[in-house]
Amino acid sequence: MKKWRCKVCGYIHEGEQPPDVCPVCGVGPEEFELVDSAPAPAKPKRWKCTVCDYIHEGDEPPEVCPVCGVGREMFVLLEDVVQQLTAASVQNSTEGTSRAALDKISYGLYVVSSIKAGKLNGQISNTVFQLTDPPLRIAVCLNKKNLTHEYISETGCFTVSVLGQEQFDMVRNFGYRSGRTADKFADVPYVAGKNGCPILCNCMAYLEGRVIPDKVLDVGTHHLFVADVTGGMVVDERAALTYEYFRSNKQKK
């Protein structure tokens, strides 16, 4: 009897042919590979480029990193980098170590914009994320002190402009200062969304949101706004700006 392994989830099927559908993860027969009756080969070593984090598999590190071009001396065995968490160290975690761990969560960077009585405003946010589909719903977390929080609390409408990787200038324009003392849209090309809120013309994608009134959660210094997505579009296929990328490169740009 032949054995077939699902390349997605590892499920093993026995039979002359792979199954039509993987009973575990649902993929089709094209995702199955024949399992040799010989024992599985030993796992290759994994080498990590210490400059760009590229992972190379093989007995030896590559002569040159194919991603960033540094030589083999910049590679280390991945198992030497990965630390093993111990039961004892878990007992020593503190608020300080927890805060450091929170820093390892990945985010993008967005301009969340609103309009009230003809006045436009926008702020930088990293906490925009999808909740459900269907219906298309997102959440946005905003500091109660921010002008955008005030506008959205009153109008229930906003837009999210997704920033491209090179738009450090927009982080500087919409972050670091308040719309109470600056007109942040003074020099920024924008168009009005269907809900009237401004969208950056050179964003890489945008979303329009309508807050669901009974789904605004007070979480302390911030409110978490749950919103139905009422519009949105991909503008172009640039890479998205992540918070990690901004942090690592803001001194260089």
Place this chain on the structure above:
Amino acid sequence: MKKWRCKVCGYIHEGEQPPDVCPVCGVGPEEFELVDSAPAPAKPKRWKCTVCDYIHEGDEPPEVCPVCGVGREMFVLLEDVVQQLTAASVQNSTEGTSRAALDKISYGLYVVSSIKAGKLNGQISNTVFQLTDPPLRIAVCLNKKNLTHEYISETGCFTVSVLGQEQFDMVRNFGYRSGRTADKFADVPYVAGKNGCPILCNCMAYLEGRVIPDKVLDVGTHHLFVADVTGGMVVDERAALTYEYFRSNKQKK
């Protein structure tokens, strides 16, 4: 009179010396640069590597991309890549275009784990994010059908293991299948958090969470759980696995 520009926010200060504190963004005098009385130089052209998204500034593209090594023929002017959103196109957005835009939000990948009556379970989640500090609070969004949702709803406790960039095997182990039919921790080294929930020994960082009972929000197919962070730690300094990285590389690994 000299003019000084804040390199962080662009604020212009007039005086013999830079100010002690930027009145807009709060940075110190070391972040100010003297503004020449001559007009500002024209902005350099920006060239985008179409292979790795590296941005080069200069009149010409570089001979070789310093990040991925391809030649100058692979560079395009950034302004040719960036599309400008128009007021007319905004009117044409649909649920389909909105869904495509939602795909441009950036996420990490995490194993959210729980324990109930001695039974362990974990699932992959991309929606883990910080809400406030202080107090240290996070939110996690879970599908109501998932076993982890059932466990956390009953116990109020969970852990988040932040995955390193190379841990595709953990996505395959904890995703694509249900803890109702598989013991996902059978072959995975773990330690118990202070709250008893399992944490992957080879995660790069972890968090422990305690759900705030009156801050669980029903958002449709999912519940959004707001939790106080009761522990956490960085384990090592690997790069974090992002959803975008997983999606782009899962066929290769």
